[in-house]
Amino acid sequence: MNLRLARTSCIECPIRHRAVCAECDDTELAVLEGIKSYVTVPKGGRIAEAGESLDHLSSVVSGCATVSKTLADGRRQMVGLLLPSDFIGRPGRATLSFDIEAATDVTLCRFQRRAFEAIIRSSPNVARRLLTMTLDELDVARDWQVLLGRLTARERVIHFLLSLVRREATETGAAHRSGPVRLELPLSREMIADYLGLTIETTSRQFTALRKDGLIKTPTARTIVVPDLVDLMPEAMDEDGAPSA
Amino acid sequence: MNLRLARTSCIECPIRHRAVCAECDDTELAVLEGIKSYVTVPKGGRIAEAGESLDHLSSVVSGCATVSKTLADGRRQMVGLLLPSDFIGRPGRATLSFDIEAATDVTLCRFQRRAFEAIIRSSPNVARRLLTMTLDELDVARDWQVLLGRLTARERVIHFLLSLVRREATETGAAHRSGPVRLELPLSREMIADYLGLTIETTSRQFTALRKDGLIKTPTARTIVVPDLVDLMPEAMDEDGAPSA
DNA sequence: CGAAGAATTGAGACGGCTCAACCAAAGTGG
DNA sequence: CCACTTTGGTTGAGCCGTCTCAATTCTTCG
Numbered sequence: 342m343n344l345r346l347a348r349t350s351c352i353e354c355p356i357r358h359r360a361v362c363a364e365c366d367d368t369e370l371a372v373l374e375g376i377k378s379y380v381t382v383p384k385g386g387r388i389a390e391a392g393e394s395l396d397h398l399s400s401v402v403s404g405c406a407t408v409s410k411t412l413a414d415g416r417r418q419m420v421g422l423l424l425p426s427d428f429i430g431r432p433g434r435a436t437l438s439f440d441i442e443a444a445t446d447v448t449l450c451r452f453q454r455r456a457f458e459a460i461i462r463s464s465p466n467v468a469r470r471l472l473t474m475t476l477d478e479l480d481v482a483r484d485w486q487v488l489l490g491r492l493t494a495r496e497r498v499i500h501f502l503l504s505l506v507r508r509e510a511t512e513t514g515a516a517h518r519s520g521p522v523r524l525e526l527p528l529s530r531e532m533i534a535d536y537l538g539l540t541i542e543t544t545s546r547q548f549t550a551l552r553k554d555g556l557i558k559t560p561t562a563r564t565i566v567v568p569d570l571v572d573l574m575p576e577a578m579d580e581d582g583a584p585s586a
Numbered sequence: 587m588n589l590r591l592a593r594t595s596c597i598e599c600p601i602r603h604r605a606v607c608a609e610c611d612d613t614e615l616a617v618l619e620g621i622k623s624y625v626t627v628p629k630g631g632r633i634a635e636a637g638e639s640l641d642h643l644s645s646v647v648s649g650c651a652t653v654s655k656t657l658a659d660g661r662r663q664m665v666g667l668l669l670p671s672d673f674i675g676r677p678g679r680a681t682l683s684f685d686i687e688a689a690t691d692v693t694l695c696r697f698q699r700r701a702f703e704a705i706i707r708s709s710p711n712v713a714r715r716l717l718t719m720t721l722d723e724l725d726v727a728r729d730w731q732v733l734l735g736r737l738t739a740r741e742r743v744i745h746f747l748l749s750l751v752r753r754e755a756t757e758t759g760a761a762h763r764s765g766p767v768r769l770e771l772p773l774s775r776e777m778i779a780d781y782l783g784l785t786i787e788t789t790s791r792q793f794t795a796l797r798k799d800g801l802i803k804t805p806t807a808r809t810i811v812v813p814d815l816v817d818l819m820p821e822a823m824d825e826d827g828a829p830s831a
Numbered sequence: 832c833g834a835a836g837a838a839t840t841g842a843g844a845c846g847g848c849t850c851a852a853c854c855a856a857a858g859t860g861g
Numbered sequence: 862c863c864a865c866t867t868t869g870g871t872t873g874a875g876c877c878g879t880c881t882c883a884a885t886t887c888t889t890c891g
Contacts, residue, residue, distance in 0.1 A: 408728070410728070410729075410732050412732075412736065412823055412824070413823065413824070414823070416736045417736070418731060418732040418735040418736045420728035420731040420732065421728065431721055432717075433714075433717075433718055433721075434721075438725050438728070438729075439728060461714075462710070462714075465707070465710060465713065468710065468713055468714065468717065469678075469706075469713065471717060472677075472678075472713065472716060472717045472720065473678055475717065475720045475721055475724060476676055476678075476679075476720055478724055479720060479723055479724050479727060480683050482724060482727035482728055482731060483653070483655075483665035483666065483683070483684060483727055484655075484683075485731055486663060486665045486727060486730055486731055486734055487655050487657075487663040487665065489731055489734035489735040489783065490663040490734040490782075490783025491657065491661045491662070491663045491783060493878080493879095494878075494879070529837070529838090530837070530838060530839095531837085531838095537735075538734065538735025538736060539879080539880090540879075540880060540881080541837090541838080541839095542838095542839080542840085542879090542880075542881085542882095543878090543879055543880070545838060545839055545840085546839080546840080546879095548838095548839090549839075549840085561888090562837075562838060562839090562887085562888085578657055578658065578659070579657070579658070738846080738847095739846075739847065774869070774870090775869070775870060775871095776869080776870095784847075784848090785847075785848060785849085786869090786870080786871095787847085787848075787849085787850095787870095787871080787872085788846090788847055788848075790870060790871055790872080791847090791871080791872080793870095793871090794871075794872085807855095807869075807870060807871090
């Protein structure tokens with residue numbers, strides 16, 4: 342399940358400025374460079390399992406992974422989506438509370454737990470960056486809680502689509518809030534359902550409903566075209582009447 | 587809305603060993619001692635509002651506060667419960683994304699944002715502790731996501747009760763997993779409903795159902811007695827068949 | 832071309848929501 | 862001190878959105 346990649350220099354790393362290492366100076370980067378190793382997990386592969394002990398921490402370099410929990414009777418809820426630059430693992434604790442799986446082929450930049458924990462102690466830049474990233478994840482998790490607790494199926498799906506659009510926008514830098522947008526869904530319907538706390542069927546029905554309402558087009562099941570974002574946004578039901586950034 | 591308290595020494599502070607300052611040495615503690623101030627917010631008072639800029643960070647010393655978001659049409663979802671030793675605010679960012687309100691009278695130990703951020707930079711013990719606490723909060727938020735996305739009303743209420751029991755246990759140190767337990771609910775039915783992503787009515791009905799099933803007794807609306815925890819736990823539906831710690 | 836997996840669609844059941852009445856406890860004012 | 866209001870909680874009846882179960886279509890890939 343693992344495939345060693347050619348060593349890439351941190352300097353030309355695609356996630357250099359967004360990952361845990363974002364605030365490192367050259368010296369710190371050199372240390373990380375020394376202990377890192379790349380690994381690729383194929384689509385569908387397990388990256389980590391709840392309860393099992395992890396001896397590597399890592400950053401997602403490319404691809405998309407899911408964080409989820411499965412109940413004894415099979416009910417499943419996704420609680421996190423890991424994209425390039427996101428961090429996996431918990432310094433200071435060996436075990437994880439959730440399953441992590443590759444939704445697409447995923448390339449990881451891994452660090453030995455021990456070595457990384459030492460770096461955190463010696464390099465406040467890494468520690469601070471990790472704190473910021475964790476606080477951001479906490480905000481995401483809490484917004485997700487609002488979605489799961491209070492939004493209707495239609496609102497959830499719209500929210501999901503808008504979040505993908507927003508992410509794409511921040512990645513490419515293009516900040517268009519109107520006009521047509523094309524999306525490649527990184528997740529299957531089943532995964533989207535697990536993401537949104539719905540069933541596959543309800544999720545699918547919402548997509549067709551949105552299509553019939555002319556809010557989206559679906560050239561293929563995995564491709565969504567939004568003719569005009571402005572039509573979608575008023576239905577998103579964000580907080581308190583504030584414009585949904 | 588604020589009431590200044592007599593200055594209490596950090597040494598005899600009830601949350602000394604669990605809050606952000608838990609890992610501080612005497613020198614660091616002295617610095618914190620110098621910049622802290624106590625404030626009490628009465629039950630129902632707003633501690634902070636989403637979007638507004640906060641110039642104090644603080645620890646909850648006593649009482650119970652809620653973190654929540656309200657949608658434009660009034661739907662409300664609680665996303666966090668703040669108890670003694672929990673931290674409020676985000677170093678490195680002035681604004682909060684959620685409303686924070688006092689569910690009971692709440693006493694806070696406050697620090698000027700600027701001063702505290704300086705401490706974080708100079709004292710890795712505080713930064714590390716804050717990272718650990720944030721990671722813990724993230725785990726809580728994600729378990730909460732599972733509850734909101736996949737559990738039935740009955741399961742949610744049972745989960746809620748068990749989480750209160752567990753918290754009480756860790757506070758007092760007593761770790762009984764069977765036998766009668768008495769709980770004082772810190773939240774009204776409305777707040778519990780917002781916590782669980784349900785309506786007041788459904789929440790109330792679940793309490794009566796549990797009472798009729800003999801799993802709990804309700805001497806008053808705010809007091810729950812659990813005759814035997816063991817009866818409640820199998821219904822909690824925790825992950826994957828693992829015993830619900 | 833056939834098989835397996837993914838997605839869609841339909842029909843009916845059910846859990847939780849809405850709306851509304853009712854009740855108990857705690858203030859409040861004459 | 863007692864009617865009146867207010868607040869928080871419970872209960873009931875009916876509706877609606879989502880789930881369940883099942884059949885069908887579409888897609889991918891050997």
